[in-house]
Amino acid sequence: MLCTDVWTTALLDPTGIDSHIRPKKRQVFQVSGPEIGRFVEHPMVEGADTVPFVVLPSHRVYMRPEPRSRSLWISVADEYGRDFSFTEDPQPEPEFYEKSVFPVARSYLPPILSSARVTSMWAGHYAYNTIDRTHYIFRDLNVIVATGTSGSGIMKGDAAGRIVSALLGGKEFAELYNGERVRVSDLGGGGEACSEGAYGDLIRQ
Ligand SMILES: Cc1cc2nc3c(=O)[nH]c(=O)nc-3n(C[C@H](O)[C@H](O)[C@H](O)COP(=O)(O)OP(=O)(O)OC[C@H]3O[C@@H](n4cnc5c(N)ncnc54)[C@H](O)[C@@H]3O)c2cc1C
Secondary structure (H helix, E strand, O other): OEOOHHHHHHHHHHHOOOOOEEEEEEEEEEEEOHHHHHHHOOOOOOOOOOOOOEEOOOOOOEEEEEHHHOEEEEEOOOOOOOOOOOOOOOOOOHHHHHHHHHHHHHHHOHHHHOOOEEEEEEEEEEEEEOOOOOOEEEEEOOEEEEEOOOOOOOOOHHHHHHHHHHHHOOOOEEEOOOOOEEEHHHHHOOOOOOOHHHHHHHHHO
């Protein structure tokens, strides 16, 4: 079983099985400052303990409040100019924040962000299913592959686990947490394993 998300392509390549996913570096910047501290401590919605997660209309720059550290986590899933490449230890790029993220965020919240500074940053990869950005879960001979989380694998983890479990158990449908049923093969990229034609009997054994 390969539940190795962005590492899946390199692991499958020598076998001749196509992972159908591509990596893109993604970065998160923690920004802090007195104004941000006050901002995240004042919920706008009754009953909430902080401001909402905000996706700005411009370029979909997003801001996640982190009241415990009195900070905002700011990021954007940039597309153009961000190549499909993978390194084991991706590094965040301060200049990406300064030139591409900060100007957008500051234009929406000038009093809060103008004097903010980056207090931490980190980077990883999204493993994109470049066709429809859903999980890609399939079986080929004796290997089950679950990949292509496309940047939302935490959110979709429960559903993905249930679909993998159904696939392992040879079931046609998986039942999700809310009782909805999903046809397992729908996550397999529109077809059975690439070797189904040649080795169908083996798969069914
Ligand atoms: C900056 C950033 C922000 C994100 N924000 C969100 C968010 O807000 N919400 C959300 O839902 N998702 C978010 N994601 C995506 C989410 O983190 C991933 O979709 C999720 O972690 C994928 O989980 P996974 O278990 O499939 O793979 P991973 O968590 O990537 O686990 C794969 C594991 O396989 C291991 N591995 C690799 N090769 C081998 C090998 N040969 N043998 C054994 N083990 C191996 C790796 O070490 C790794 O531990 C974000 C991702 C990034 C990079």
